[in-house]
C-alpha cells in the first residue's frame with residue numbers, strides 16, 4: 001500500500017512538474033522578443049550555415065535569440081519543455097532524418113522513432129553516438145539525463161532507460177528542437193488508431209531513470 005501511495009505521489013509530482021513547464025512554456029513563447037527576420041538575423045544564419053558540419057557552432061545567447069523562435073529559444077537555449085501532444089512531431093510518421101532545428105546537425109532517423117505514448121517524439125537511438133551529448137540533470141527534484149546537440153549545445157530533451165529493443169532507451173525529445181528532412185514521397189503507414197503497425201508502445205511514460213546511461 002505504501003509503495004502504491006509513493007508511486008501515486010511520484011506521478012502527481014511529475015504531473016505537476018510537466019504542468020509547470022507547460023505554463024512556463026506558454027508564458028515564454030507569448031512574451032515579446034527581439035525575434036525577427038532582420039538583416040542581423042540573416043547575417044547570423046549565413047554564418048551558422050558556413051560552419052562545416054564537422055565543426056561546432058558557437059553563438060552568444062543574444063545571437064541565438066535572433067535566429068530562433070521564442071519557443072525554440074525557451075526549449076533549446078533555456079532547457080525548457082514544450083507541452084505534450086501539442087507539438088509538431090509526436091504523432092508524425094513521415095520517413096526522413098530529424099535535424100537539430102538550431103544548427104542543422106543530423107540527429108535521429110525516423111526508422112528509430114516509436115510510439116511512446118508520452119506526447120513527445122521518441123526515438124530508441126541517435127544516428128550516431130557523437131551526434132549528441134548526455135548530461136546529468138537534477139532539476140525539478142528528478143534525476144534525469146539531458147540530451148543536447150553535440151554540435152551547437154542546444155537542449156533536445158531527455159533520455160530514459162524504459163525504451164524498446166534493441167537499446168531499451170527512450171530519447172524523449174521536443175519537436176521545436178527538431179526539423180524533419182523528409183524522404184521524398186514519404187507518407188508514413190498508420191493504422192486505424194493512428195499508431196504505426198508493429199511499433200512498441202511505452203506504458204510507463206515519465207518513469208524516472210534507474211541507472212546512469214552511457215552512450
Ligand SMILES: [Zn+2]
Pocket residue numbers: 100101102103104105149150151152153154
Ligand atoms: Zn545543433
